[in-house]
Amino acid sequence: MLEGASDEELMALVAAGDQAAFRMLMTRHMRRAIRIAQGIVGVAAEADDIGQETFLRVWRAAQTFDGRRARFTTWMHQIVVNLAIDRTRRPRTEPIEAAGEVADPAPGALTGLIDAEETTAVRRALAAMPERQRAAISLFHFEGLSGRDSAQAMQLSDKAFESLLNRARSALRQTVETMLGDRGRRP
Amino acid sequence: MTLDEFRRLAETWGGDIARWPEPERREAEALARDPAAAAILAEASRLDRLATRAAPEVSERRAGDAMAAVTMRLAAERQATATPQRLFALPRWLAPATALACAAVLGVFIGLVYPAISPNVAEGLMFGALLDDSIPFITVLQ
Numbered sequence: 432m433l434e435g436a437s438d439e440e441l442m443a444l445v446a447a448g449d450q451a452a453f454r455m456l457m458t459r460h461m462r463r464a465i466r467i468a469q470g471i472v473g474v475a476a477e478a479d480d481i482g483q484e485t486f487l488r489v490w491r492a493a494q495t496f497d498g499r500r501a502r503f504t505t506w507m508h509q510i511v512v513n514l515a516i517d518r519t520r521r522p523r524t525e526p527i528e529a530a531g532e533v534a535d536p537a538p539g540a541l542t543g544l545i546d547a548e549e550t551t552a553v554r555r556a557l558a559a560m561p562e563r564q565r566a567a568i569s570l571f572h573f574e575g576l577s578g579r580d581s582a583q584a585m586q587l588s589d590k591a592f593e594s595l596l597n598r599a600r601s602a603l604r605q606t607v608e609t610m611l612g613d614r615g616r617r618p
Numbered sequence: 619m620t621l622d623e624f625r626r627l628a629e630t631w632g633g634d635i636a637r638w639p640e641p642e643r644r645e646a647e648a649l650a651r652d653p654a655a656a657a658i659l660a661e662a663s664r665l666d667r668l669a670t671r672a673a674p675e676v677s678e679r680r681a682g683d684a685m686a687a688v689t690m691r692l693a694a695e696r697q698a699t700a701t702p703q704r705l706f707a708l709p710r711w712l713a714p715a716t717a718l719a720c721a722a723v724l725g726v727f728i729g730l731v732y733p734a735i736s737p738n739v740a741e742g743l744m745f746g747a748l749l750d751d752s753i754p755f756i757t758v759l760q
Contacts, residue, residue, distance in 0.1 A: 457688065461681040469674040478674070482684045483691070490692060546671070553672035572666065573673035578631065578639060589639070597630040604629075604665055 439498030446493040457486050460504070463574065464511050470569025471515035473558055481514045508576075508584035512566050519562040549611060556606035564599035571596055619645040625658050633663025 433441065433455045444452035464485045469478035488510050489496075496506055557565050563585070570581040582592035624646060631638045635646045649655045 454685070454689075457685045461684050462676045462678070465676045465681060465684060466674055469676065475674075475680075478676075479680060479684050479687075482681070483688050486685075486688045487691060490688075549668055550671050553668050557672060568669055569673075572632075572669040577637070593630055593639075597626075600629060600632075600665060600669075603669060607665075607668060 438503035442493060442496050442498055442503050445490065453490055460507055464507060467508065467511045467569050467574060468515045470573050471562055471566045472518050477518055481511060481518060484514055485510045505583050509586060512584050516562050516566065552607050552610040556603050559606060560599060560602055563595060564602060567596045567599045619649055621654055624649050624655050628658045628662040632666040633659045
């Protein structure tokens with residue numbers, strides 16, 4: 432029965448203390464919450480913590496959520512983004528890029544090596560960005576959210592998000608071109 | 619829409635016009651047939667692919683571990699708050715009745731275990747035990 436329920440219907444049950452509905456919401460959205468967080472903080476262990484903290488807040492604040500006014504995912508994305516940006520402002524013990532290294536492909540797989548090198552370059556470029564620009568890339572590119580949904584997740588106007596995404600992509604392009612040389616410009 | 623406007627939109631939203639703001643799409647699709655515009659889109663798509671490939675991977679197992687951790691943290695919180703709540707959830711009027719019941723039980727116990735002591739001592743011990751645990755009643759009995 433719960434499988435067919437919308438997120439907002441599940442939230443109404445969670446607000447009444449329904450643990451099965453809460454587990455269903457976590458099953459649907461925990462991976463995404465962790466992935467968004469990792470796109471912003473860059474460290475897997477911290478992203479896992481943020482995923483947990485997000486759903487603790489969902490449980491505790493379920494009664495404040497109004498499914499008639501907002502989608503659950505918008506609300507959840509706002510919690511994740513706020514927690515992740517707060518986390519990046521704490522003193523770090525582990526560099527961001529440590530979580531972003533790519534495993535070496537099989538020997539001789541030239542294409543794989545090039546892909547891995549490019550991916551590492553992009554992750555390093557992301558690690559060097561301000562956290563809000565990383566959040567914009569994470570929401571729009573990693574999660575494939577629309578511009579409007581991304582803006583809502585970051586609690587920005589559409590125009591402000593557009594400007595942020597433009598700066599993020601511009602910084603990404605410049606850094607990748609510098610790291611990869613001519614290959615970074617190749618379509 | 620000029621080519622410069624087209625370029626600015628492509629640099630912001632990427633090479634997939636379907637992801638651009640809705641009001642811009644129709645003109646952009648018409649302009650995309652122009653080779654210069656098509657080249658701009660191809661360049662933007664290249665950055666899209668690079669960005670998407672850098673997305674972190676999160677396994678089902680990691681998500682499952684996080685879910686289990688949330689469940690355990692909530693259970694621990696519930697347990698930590700439940701015990702005091704149960705204690706203080708007794709109706710206030712029940713407190714004197716509970717004290718009397720305890721006193722009666724203690725009185726019967728002392729009467730059975732130490733039948734030889736005088737009623738006054740037993741009474742004193744009983745109330746002493748109930749009201750002031752600093753009274754060394756065991757010492758008195760010895």
